[in-house]
Amino acid sequence: MNAGNPPGLDLERLRAHLDRERAGLVHGPLSAELIEGGRSNLTYTVSDGVSRWVVRRPPLGHVLATAHDMGREHRVISALHPTRVPVPEPVLLCEDASVIGSPFYVMEFVDGTPYRTAEQLTAIGPERTRGVVLSLVDTLVALHSVDPAEVGLGDFGRPAGFLERQLRRWGKQLTASRSRDLPGIDELHTRLGKALPVSPAPTVVHGDYRLDNVLVGADDRIKAILDWEMSTLGDPLTDLGLIVMYSSHPALPGSVISSTSGAPGHPGTDELVRRYAEGSGRDVSGVAWYTAFAYFKLAVILEGIHYRFTLGQTVGAGFDRIGDIVPGFIDHGLTTLQES
Template sequence: MAAGPLAADLDLVGLAAYLGPRVDGGLAGPLRGRLLAGGRSNPTYEVDDGVRQWIVRRPPYGDVMASTHDMGRESRVIRALHGSSVPVPAVVARCADPSVIGADFYVMEKVDGRTYRTREDTRLLAPDQRAELSRSLVDTLVALHTIDPAAVGLADFGRPDGYLERQLSRWRRQWEKVRTRDLPAFDSLADFLTRSIPDRRLPGIVHGDYKIDNLMVDHADPSRIVAVLDWEMATLGDTLADVGMLLSFWDEPALPYNPITAGATALPGFPDRRGVLSAYAERRGIDLGDIEWYVIFSDFKLMVILEQIHARHLEGATVGEGFADIDPMVPALLERALARKAESGDPPLRG
């Protein structure tokens, strides 16, 4: 594997000294590495010793919100779910010592699969393949949400009670810390979300960023999910937050796209949001008439995450490509959230 142009950002010598004694038979040769495309948050690297390959995850460079980039929590939930009904990579090593490569990190196996990130990617699928992938995507989310956290050693992984209230407070504080511009409507949206928090909660394991491009599928059978990735925001909370996030990212024709997915699911074969929601509700045996609050909240949360990444980019603390286009995504998400609020069929959400 040829080293990528940004492999120098990863201390391969320090990583090799740490990883060698922790893999069967040691390393076959010097480590080579490259920064993987895709995620704009936790830098993710593919490394190899000439024979075997691994994936390395570390927190972002620069000032970060520690609780959303906790390598210990991320590696813990993956370890807990390995072998469960939710496919995840195996964790090879976890290092909390920042002196090894300059930050804490973990190493996991490299799963052989394909990720569909963009509309150009999903165009490669036939309509029936898109429909099958959508079914698998919903089935996997239901599987996650119906796992008993205690049964996989995650009983103390979070506090479902008060989860939504804490989330709103946390992301609002983070906005004040990282914002690079004045968007007065942000505060009115935050006030609205606080006033209209749903009463009903469905506790369980929450992925926090569940969407099509955080799934890896089989090369030959794109309906078979081989790994769910990017668990950096996982916790115990209200599982409907994942449904809201999935719908926020689920694009359909004639409606404003999420600026991140940019139409990835707005193609024949993919169901519309109503179809995704109905499939989830049916498989879980619940009614989801109040889901709109969670979708608006997801747009709100994404605004803060993107503003934080944009702020790090302005400080020169990002690695890789794809950061220059984040700036306009933030007001676009705010506009979409406000439109959702105005158009909601639920009177409390229009107030």
């Protein structure tokens, strides 16, 4: 680990805060490193030489309204930790921006593998690959089976009108980050709005559920779901649509967007949808709309990251290629919606 301060994290101030709030937790000088792979909030591994933790904070610079809410992330993992949904144990939330320059939270370090590429899965063989991907679906079923009210999340979102509000919200996010012409994205947004499905009963939704947002253990089961920044109460099929989207296309050349669908043994999207339907008991006949919405949402997220890159406000490698792949996600969204 780097003994100095990584971008966005002052270790001396972090140590002082931990000593005040959790006396005895830290036993030596802190070192830290930025975990690569995240596209939005910044994630660091922090160690005192004996124990390890993870620190999450918003990105440097451009922060859209309602995004990057550390309190929400901390709240949802705190609520889910006692359930059978695998999440890291929360350690501390700090909403005082004066400590490190932004709100942040600390959670336990979970040892596991985030599979981001087909090559990583190919290395473990088709049988294990199949098990890992099916475990991803089964874990989503477990998340969607949690009664929000029973775990203190009854007011975590406003499920009524969820899809309409989501479309409006992501349209606003697009406007806030629009710095160039994106052919087709307004058409996709409009067509999604004209074909809104009727949502099933609401659940806790993750909002960015995919294989590289979970940690997989040596037994090929999910050990922790990460990156809860877009979680809320709403339509559970939005999470399923994301899985289908990420499993529908091979990795794009030069892309920093994960895709594992090309690995031998990776279940097809039809099997993944059936697995979810059997485990959850939900009607999944309208999954194409949710998949198209997932393409739209990811296009908006990527455009926001591209915008921050143009302002010099991203940290890490690969951000220079984000802007080039946004049009492909718009086209896939339009095609998927047309096929539905």
